[in-house]
């Protein structure tokens with residue numbers, strides 16, 4: 431076989447089964463489990479997790495129930511959501527950076543924050559923000575097009591940058607005190623260090639024992655806190671001086687003006703700050719990973735790429751309007767949804783049961799750790815045909831309606847569903863369409879990328895790609 435043919439057949443094999451850890455049949459001992467959790471939590475799932483709707487038993491975290499039965503998922507996340515709180519491990523990993531922002535708040539504080547913040551992300555608000563997403567997307571396409579042909583770049587860094595630029599634009603009208611680059615770097619460092627599960631947390635060691643990851647993340651967190659305070663103070667001064675006259679209000683203005691509809695009270699400065707960091711933390715790597723995996727999967731499937739190019743070329747010049755139309759970029763949207771099925775940016779949701787609970791044949795005792803893993807659900811043998819294959823047509827209108835609501839959960843479900851869901855989908859469609867209108871991407875790594883879970887699900891060693899302008903160039 432020639433070298434070119436060998437490469438082609440490797441690509442075809444990857445299209446049939448895009449890379450993912452092959453689940454083991456055998457049980458793991460405690461030490462092996464701990465090491466797997468530390469290195470890549472995706473590898474703790476065994477073959478039975480992809481076959482069985484419920485897997486329960488004693489584990490590292492005490493009694494645990496892994497739920498992949500859509501009816502039980504509905505029960506836990508929606509019908510009886512009040513019986514489940516976010517588990518302590520998740521809070522320990524996330525809380526130091528995100529403070530009492532919406533993602534990590536609980537109880538009454540969460541309810542009040544959710545009521546107050548909901549208007550920021552209604553379809554109407556997102557429609558108003560969509561036009562602001564176009565310029566950063568175009569700037570990214572322009573930057574990538576200017577690079578010399580044939581050069582290999584890590585596109586995961588470009589995607590992290592563009593989602594960050596879009597947040598900086600929609601949130602602060604790009605007015606970041608101290609510079610956007612330093613802020614973006616601190617954020618990446620936070621995810622690199624803080625995002626790893628520390629064995630000490632798994633073993634329930636007291637919080638005063640130093641965790642290496644948290645220690646390394648400390649400078650990044652302090653930097654954030656100082657930056658965010660400066661941004662809020664600067665905006666408040668502009669408001670007070672009557673000199674802030676933006677064409678359209680941004681998310682920071684909306685946060686400062688937000689009022690609890692029940693009590694009429696606004697957010698404290700600390701809450702505004704925690705939610706800014708939360709929106710960036712929750713909305714930046716996640717969307718970037720969805721885009722990175724989408725571009726990778728498209729590079730494996732020339733037929734999908736050609737169909738996408740045709741759809742995007744026919745969508746008109748105003749890609750924000752096309753993205754909002756819901757139908758003009760249907761395949762673009764379907765590719766992103768399929769990429770998030772195979773590589774869900776948030777691969778695992780976990781809760782602790784506050785009291786005994788039972789649904790169907792499933793009994794969940796008080797104190798149990800309940801795991802709903804989008805990664806498992808999305809590849810579960812009982813819920814999908816050819817679950818490991820890239821088939822974006824599953825999500826096209828006509829087919830999508832057949833997918834069970836609780837078998838596909840990239841944004842979670844129930845009261846704690848992602849508040850930024852519409853924002854993220856519109857953003858991802860606009861960015862993908864803007865890039866594919868001008869550029870083509872070819873995977874250039876010697877080996878297939880390895881999906882690794884670090885809070886979000888990302889390619890372990892980046893995503894090297896050769897980027898070329900489309901011919902004829904647009």
Ligand code: HEM
Nearest residue numbers: 532533709712713716717775776841842846848849850854
């Ligand atoms: C593709 C992109 C995204 C994905 C896959 C995603 C996924 C999720 C998931 C699964 C949850 C629920 C977690 C749980 O139930 O434990 C969540 C919550 C949340 N997300 Fe997103 N997200 C994305 C983008 C965004 C964006 C763009 C923002 C904001 C600008 C955002 C802000 C939040 C917040 C604040 C929460 C907490 C909501 C609450 O607890 O009330 N996310 N996200």
